Amino acid sequence: MTAQHPERPAIRISDADRERAAQRLHTALSEGRITVSELEERITVVYAARFESDLVPPLADLPQDQAQAPVASTPSGPPVVLRAGMSSLRRSGAWKVPPRLRVLSGVGSVVLDFCDADNPHPVVELELEVGAGSVRLILPDNATADVDGMAAVMGTVRCKVPAGPVPGAPHFVVHGRAGMGSVTVRRRYRFGSRHF
Template sequence: MRISDADRERVAARLNHALGEGRISVDELQERLSVVYGARFGSDLVPVLSDLPGDPLNLSADVLATPVGPPTVLRGGVGGVKRRGDWVVPARLRVQTSLGAVLLDFCDARLPLPVVEIELELGAGSARLLVPENATADVDGLVSQYGSVRSKLPSRAVHGRPHFRVYGRTAAGSVSVRTRYTFAGRHF
């Protein structure tokens, strides 16, 4: 299966991290990056990661594939954005608010695709993303100027489990990605 630019960028980020840890030299990084940016298929990326710690790549199509098509845009302004219960989650979401809070609860939602891409453009509002128990979430692409980003979920996608790619920026708000918990019959 062909890979996307986002897939190449994730591998490049792993290589840059390996350089920062002293696992590869600058020359090795340059060599490997030329392979990465010339790669067309997931299997082309395995050799550049095979001698680094961890699983080189999970090459299943549902993990590597980046959702395509225009994103569904949710705008909240100062009123915020809330989605919970039974709703169909698009492959790509763009959430924009200036002051309002964002709550996206994916626990009871229908996830037609295994990978959901979420772009956050937040002003001073906060965002809470509640994901199913077995989900993974990569928040490395999220930049916060004066707020915080929290996720205790595994960031590496796992075959057969929902995976959320969260990126974008927040000016002064906080972002939390976690599973939902229940207390006294209520979900939080």
């Protein structure tokens, strides 16, 4: 009698995974690969998906470089939490980027500069809870950022980088809430040879 090994549980996906799959479908529509009615049908499947395997059928007949490649999974595990109550917090230079970050800012200011950071992750997830403070995310030149998951109550959310992921470039998925504060996602400023 042989022992039976339990099957590995299916991997659950995140909202960010669904958004990336939806973006691929919108790209396919703009290229004329699928019709509007097909987009609507497939988007319904994507947003109802719970597991990685659920995202395969709506993307299966699209080109390898666009949709047959596996959807980049949002990092799993608990996030690293950064808190700036009434003070300021800054990360810059060669700091090590975790796959998931949760930033809590009451009335303080937070600056996370990823330009020279050690970031081995293709996708970095940031959850922002901003009261009346400010958060600035400064990204490398080739990076992209999806801020569709941010809700601005009385605050502001500005993103000055492309939203769609690019192969080989880091992608940042930003979600959360800006109460009366501000969230800005941008590249670093260049004046001559100096960077800001």
